[in-house]
Amino acid sequence: MATSVRPEINERFESNIPGVFVIGDLAGSPLVKLAMEQGYEVALALEQELQALGGSPTETDVYDVLVIGAGGAGLNCAAELQSRGRRVVVIEKEQIGSTVANLPEGKWIYTEPEERPSVGLLPLRAAVKDDVVESWRSFVRSAGLQVREGEAVTSLRREEGVFSITTSAGRYRARRVVVATGKAGSPKKLGVPGEDLAFVQHRLFQTRKYQNEQILVVGGGNSAVEAALALAESNQVTLSYRGSEFTRLSKENSRRLRGASNIQVLLGSKVTGFAPGVCQLEGGPRACDHAFVLIGSEPPRDFLKALGIRLEDEWGWKKWAALL
Numbered sequence: 001m002a003t004s005v006r007p008e009i010n011e012r013f014e015s016n017i018p019g020v021f022v023i024g025d026l027a028g029s030p031l032v033k034l035a036m037e038q039g040y041e042v043a044l045a046l047e048q049e050l051q052a053l054g055g056s057p058t059e060t061d062v063y064d065v066l067v068i069g070a071g072g073a074g075l076n077c078a079a080e081l082q083s084r085g086r087r088v089v090v091i092e093k094e095q096i097g098s099t100v101a102n103l104p105e106g107k108w109i110y111t112e113p114e115e116r117p118s119v120g121l122l123p124l125r126a127a128v129k130d131d132v133v134e135s136w137r138s139f140v141r142s143a144g145l146q147v148r149e150g151e152a153v154t155s156l157r158r159e160e161g162v163f164s165i166t167t168s169a170g171r172y173r174a175r176r177v178v179v180a181t182g183k184a185g186s187p188k189k190l191g192v193p194g195e196d197l198a199f200v201q202h203r204l205f206q207t208r209k210y211q212n213e214q215i216l217v218v219g220g221g222n223s224a225v226e227a228a229l230a231l232a233e234s235n236q237v238t239l240s241y242r243g244s245e246f247t248r249l250s251k252e253n254s255r256r257l258r259g260a261s262n263i264q265v266l267l268g269s270k271v272t273g274f275a276p277g278v279c280q281l282e283g284g285p286r287a288c289d290h291a292f293v294l295i296g297s298e299p300p301r302d303f304l305k306a307l308g309i310r311l312e313d314e315w316g317w318k319k320w321a322a323l324l
């Protein structure tokens with residue numbers, strides 16, 4: 001499993017393009033509360049920067065800030081800036097909170113780290129995913145936040161100090177851009193033979209669809225463990241993780257997994273391939289009706305490339321030169 005790659009950002013979350021910031025899951029923040037926190041921090045930094053630039057744009061079609069993505073990070077950032085009198089628009093390719101909305105049905109949203117209070121104006125409380133999304137929709141309505149749903153940002157360029165942003169529906173101009181698109185659209189693959197067979201999936205939507213099956217879940221993070229726990233309610237579940245212990249789990253998931261005697265956990269195990277009805281593990285084949293490979297997500301490389309945002313592993317000549 002490759003380590004996570006994220007866009008190249010500095011300590012202010014600014015990308016290699018001055019004036020374009022990256023926050024949330026895409027910037028390596030794995031939980032809603034932490035993603036919202038980054039949104040809030042970047043909003044404060046942007047407010048200072050815009051104050052230093054002086055006033056608001058004189059042209060009426062120029063926004064102070066355009067935010068790409070209406071998840072927790074983008075909404076919290078936009079709300080904070082708007083409350084400080086800034087002209088803000090959020091462009092969302094699906095719907096408000098779509099990543100959370102697309103999690104498995106009935107999914108409970110934990111608000112860890114518990115000891116850390118959430119910051120900013122967007123509400124966040126532990127609840128079933130639909131209630132979290134509804135609270136965000138209702139917040140957007142009452143705050144009068146401008147969110148353009150069903151519109152995807154496709155490219156961006158700088159023209160005379162102002163960004164010109166192209167979307168699937170038109171063009172916008174803004175002094176600053178915040179990219180908060182998450183990584184939900186690009187699940188990581190194992191890269192083993194047979195991974196594209198229909199019984200192998202990289203997302204889990206409806207746990208109740210699976211009954212009395214033999215299921216293999218691959219992964220060692222919260223998504224894999226939560227999927228294994230939910231599926232084990234009515235299936236025989238094996239959880240295969242290549243690590244020797246689970247180090248990235250939330251407290252709640254660690255506790256639940258420890259108590260789950262109905263899940264066979266294979267630590268230090270490696271999947272080498274899939275064939276119809278069979279999962280190949282290093283220790284030998286296993287019969288399997290469905291396999292869920294839930295090992296995280298890749299950054300959306302094509303989208304970032306279209307924006308001109310470099311990833312950490314895309315070393316430019318300056319970095320190479322610095323090593324010589």
Ligand SMILES: Cc1cc2nc3c(=O)[nH]c(=O)nc-3n(C[C@H](O)[C@H](O)[C@H](O)COP(=O)(O)OP(=O)(O)OC[C@H]3O[C@@H](n4cnc5c(N)ncnc54)[C@H](O)[C@@H]3O)c2cc1C
Binds near residue numbers: 031093100180
């Ligand atoms: C299975 C699973 C379970 C999880 N459970 C929890 C949990 O219980 N508690 C928790 O705190 N976290 C949980 N997480 C993590 C949580 O979902 C993320 O940390 C959080 O959603 C990140 O917020 P974000 O705002 O950075 O990105 P996202 O919520 O991913 O929002 C990004 C938004 O950008 C939009 N977008 C993408 N591309 C474009 C584009 N080109 N133009 C316009 N819009 C675009 C997307 O449609 C999306 O709405 C879970 C994740 C998974 C996968």
